[in-house]
C-alpha cells in the first residue's frame with residue numbers, strides 16, 4: 685500500500701485490494717448522505733451552487749442500496765483500522781441513524797457524537813421546519829487504548845484562564861462552532877461557484893487529527909473529495925491516504941496538495 689497518495693476508484697474495492705489489514709490508526713469518512721434531490725434553488729447564491737445544493741449523482745441511492753453501501757464500506761474500514769484505531773464519520777440527520785446502527789452491529793464502540801453548529805447556516809426558506817444548522821461527526825473506536833490527545837483538544841477551547849493558559853473542556857464540549865467553508869478556503873470555479881458541494885472546514889479536520897493521531901501516523905479518507913483530510917494531515921506532519929472515484933475532484937485535491945499530474 686502506498687501512502688501520501690490518492691487512489692482513484694470505489695473505496696470499498698480500493699480498500700479491499702490495496703490497504704493492509706489492521707494498518708490505519710485514524711480514518712475520517714465523509715460519505716454520501718443520500719440527501720440529494722430535495723434541495724431548494726436559491727438563485728444568486730454563489731457559495732455552494734444554488735443553496736449549497738447537494739444534488740449529485742454520487743449522492744443519490746435507492747434506500748435499500750444506500751443501507752447496503754453503508755454496511756459494505758463500514759466493513760471495509762473496520763478491517764483496516766488498527767486495534768486501537770479511531771473512525772470518525774461525518775453525517776447529518778439524513779444518515780446518522782443508519783451509520784449508528786450498522787457501525788454498532790459491526791462491533792464499533794461509539795465514543796462521542798460531535799455536533800458541528802454551522803454558524804452561517806442557510807436561511808429557512810420554507811418556514812415549515814426548524815432551520816437546519818447542524819451536522820454530526822460520530823467518533824467510533826474498534827477496541828480499547830484509543831488515542832485521545834486531551835491537551836491538544838484543550839487548545840481548541842476559545843476560553844482561556846486568567847493567566848492565558850488553555851482551559852479545561854468544561855466549556856468546550858462535544859459541540860463545535862464553525863462556519864461552512866467560505867472565503868479563500870472554499871475552492872471555486874471561474875464563475876465563483878463552489879467546485880464541491882460538501883467541502884469540509886480544515887479546522888474540523890484539524891481538531892480530529894490532532895485529537896486522535898500522532899505525528900507520522902497514517903490518516904485515511906475513503907471519500908476524499910477535494911482532499912481536505914490530506915491537506916490538514918500533511919500540515920500536521922501526518923501521512924495520509926485518499927480514495928476518491930471522481931476524476932474532477934481528484935484534480936482539485938491534487939492541486940491543493942501540490943501533487944503534479
Ligand SMILES: C[S@@+](CC[C@H](N)C(=O)[O-])C[C@H]1O[C@@H](n2cnc3c(N)ncnc32)[C@H](O)[C@@H]1O
Nearest residue numbers: 694695714882883884907909910912928929930
Ligand atoms: C461528502 S463528499 C466528501 C467531501 C470531502 N470531505 C471534502 O472536504 O472535500 C463525498 C465524496 O465521496 C466521493 N464518493 C462517493 N462514492 C464513492 C465511492 N464509492 N468511492 C470513493 N469515493 C466516493 C464523491 O465523489 C465525493 O467527492
